[in-house]
Amino acid sequence: MIRLIITADDELYDRLAHRAQVEGDTPQRADNALDGLEQAIAESPGLIVIDMALRSADTLLETLHSRRETTSIPLLAVTAGGRLPFELHRLCASVLEVETL
Amino acid sequence: MTHIVRNATRVLRGVFIFRLFIAVFVIGVFAVRWSVRATPEAFEATPFVGLLMLPALATMFFLFLPGLEERMGRFYLPVALVMTILVFSLESGVAYIRPGVRILVTLPSGGGISLFWASTEMILFTLIPCVLAGAAYGLRGAVKAATLATVLHLLLGVVTWLYGVPLVGFLVLLPLRIAVLYVFPLITGYLADTWRQEHVALEKANRQLRGYAATVEHLATSRERVRLARDMHDTLAHSLSAVVVQLEAVNALQETDPAAARAQLDKVGWQARAGLDEARRAILNLRSAPVEELGLAGAIEQLVERFGQRNGLLTDWAVEGEPVPLLPVQANALYRTAEEALANVERHAEANRLAVRLSYTDGVTLCVQDDGQGFDPVTVDPARYGLVGIRERAALIDAQVTVDSAPNEGTTLTVHIAEPWED
Numbered sequence: 001m002i003r004l005i006i007t008a009d010d011e012l013y014d015r016l017a018h019r020a021q022v023e024g025d026t027p028q029r030a031d032n033a034l035d036g037l038e039q040a041i042a043e044s045p046g047l048i049v050i051d052m053a054l055r056s057a058d059t060l061l062e063t064l065h066s067r068r069e070t071t072s073i074p075l076l077a078v079t080a081g082g083r084l085p086f087e088l089h090r091l092c093a094s095v096l097e098v099e100t101l
Numbered sequence: 102m103t104h105i106v107r108n109a110t111r112v113l114r115g116v117f118i119f120r121l122f123i124a125v126f127v128i129g130v131f132a133v134r135w136s137v138r139a140t141p142e143a144f145e146a147t148p149f150v151g152l153l154m155l156p157a158l159a160t161m162f163f164l165f166l167p168g169l170e171e172r173m174g175r176f177y178l179p180v181a182l183v184m185t186i187l188v189f190s191l192e193s194g195v196a197y198i199r200p201g202v203r204i205l206v207t208l209p210s211g212g213g214i215s216l217f218w219a220s221t222e223m224i225l226f227t228l229i230p231c232v233l234a235g236a237a238y239g240l241r242g243a244v245k246a247a248t249l250a251t252v253l254h255l256l257l258g259v260v261t262w263l264y265g266v267p268l269v270g271f272l273v274l275l276p277l278r279i280a281v282l283y284v285f286p287l288i289t290g291y292l293a294d295t296w297r298q299e300h301v302a303l304e305k306a307n308r309q310l311r312g313y314a315a316t317v318e319h320l321a322t323s324r325e326r327v328r329l330a331r332d333m334h335d336t337l338a339h340s341l342s343a344v345v346v347q348l349e350a351v352n353a354l355q356e357t358d359p360a361a362a363r364a365q366l367d368k369v370g371w372q373a374r375a376g377l378d379e380a381r382r383a384i385l386n387l388r389s390a391p392v393e394e395l396g397l398a399g400a401i402e403q404l405v406e407r408f409g410q411r412n413g414l415l416t417d418w419a420v421e422g423e424p425v426p427l428l429p430v431q432a433n434a435l436y437r438t439a440e441e442a443l444a445n446v447e448r449h450a451e452a453n454r455l456a457v458r459l460s461y462t463d464g465v466t467l468c469v470q471d472d473g474q475g476f477d478p479v480t481v482d483p484a485r486y487g488l489v490g491i492r493e494r495a496a497l498i499d500a501q502v503t504v505d506s507a508p509n510e511g512t513t514l515t516v517h518i519a520e521p522w523e524d
Contacts, residue, residue: 034496056494058327059437061320062430063497066522077323 006036007051033060189226190253235290243290340376422461442469
């Protein structure tokens with residue numbers, strides 16, 4: 001089964017591809033949302049893994065879910081949690097403080 | 102399925118209780134109050150009655166022994182059905198072999214009531230477990246039960262013949278009885294199979310619906326997380342970075358140039374307040390789903406109105422044509438494109454006027470126009486103005502993006518969906 005991994009992050013792709021191979025799937029990569037959509041339509045993969053840090057990931061998710069060719073393909077959204085920039089972590093902490101304003 | 106089997110077992114017990122009640126009622130009431138007269142044939146039939154009582158008692162224990170149903174599980178009902186069919190078939194058989202056994206209690210009126218009710222009409226009782234087999238196990242169960250009852254019935258005919266009883270009466274009614282034994286269970290089995298298939302289809306549809314609901318929920322959650330991250334990056338990150346840089350400048354100036362440090366502190370205060378405003382706006386955005394609540398036009402109108410209030414720009418908002426229904430994915434993408442376009446105007450354009458138009462003529466078109474400083478699309482890196490994201494988002498929903506801009510002549514961004522997707 002083809003497992004389409006849509007991410008611009010090389011390291012994240014390597015980790016996800018390794019995981020796919022261990023589980024007996026064939027990893028295939030798209031490094032942007034448009035390529036991801038095209039490959040999803042052309043290849044009909046068994047699973048699509050989307051890096052949520054990808055630009056337009058939200059619209060890509062909705063599009064894959066809406067289009068007839070891809071609506072039945074399971075989608076898995078992932079984030080490279082521990083590898084998010086420090087600044088973003090700090091900002092997330094700030095959000096909690098802002099909520100109390 | 103489990104409910105049907107459980108209820109079939111209850112019905113079977115009910116029928117057996119009904120049968121026992123009749124026997125006990127006859128013995129307990131009629132035998133005491135009226136004279137009892139057994140025919141010689143009845144005494145001759147005693148071995149047969151004994152033969153009948155043994156499986157009847159066994160069936161009674163099987164049906165009412167506590168805990169047996171739980172221990173036997175799915176095998177309980179088939180065994181119960183077989184035993185019940187056997188008992189009722191034997192009872193009707195006694196009537197064939199010794200018809201006189203039917204008259205055990207004689208009423209004052211001269212009429213008689215059967216103690217064991219061992220009549221050929223017991224075939225009607227045999228019908229009940231056959232019908233229950235059809236209800237619980239469908240057509241296959243009905244066929245098996247009816248066949249068992251028929252075979253037993255034919256065996257009784259053979260035994261009757263061996264006892265020298267003329268078979269005329271038996272053979273005349275045999276086709277009718279066999280027809281009855283098959284027809285009703287088959288009808289019940291067919292209906293049960295149909296119901297079961299519909300039930301399975303309904304279960305499948307329910308599972309799919311639960312799956313869709315989970316996916317939609319997952320999508321909504323993912324979208325909100327992405328929006329949160331983007332808003333944080335576009336608003337708080339910029340403000341806080343500026344505050345940090347300015348505070349470092351204050352630190353450097355406070356000893357050498359206190360007046361400049363105070364001026365810088367004023368800037369820090371202004372920047373912090375601006376950041377606070379942005380944070381509040383981001384929270385406001387997070388707490389709402391504008392396209393779902395207001396529709397695409399209403400959501401963009403609200404966006405433009407808030408943008409004008411926040412930035413002090415003259416804004417012009419217009420909707421042209423009769424609105425056409427858009428799939429949520431296209432409506433949401435257009436709304437987010439409008440958000441990104443307005444953010445670009447706020448950050449880069451230094452504009453005084455903003456015009457936003459949503460047109461439903463010849464497809465759907467979103468147009469964002471400002472009178473700001475503009476840029477040269479040929480020489481300026483599109484990524485710098487967030488245009489790559491806008492183009493990518495547009496391409497995902499089959500929309501075309503055009504950017505018309507020149508230095509000091511403002512910018513016009515147009516997103517056009519020629520053929521809205523159908524649901």
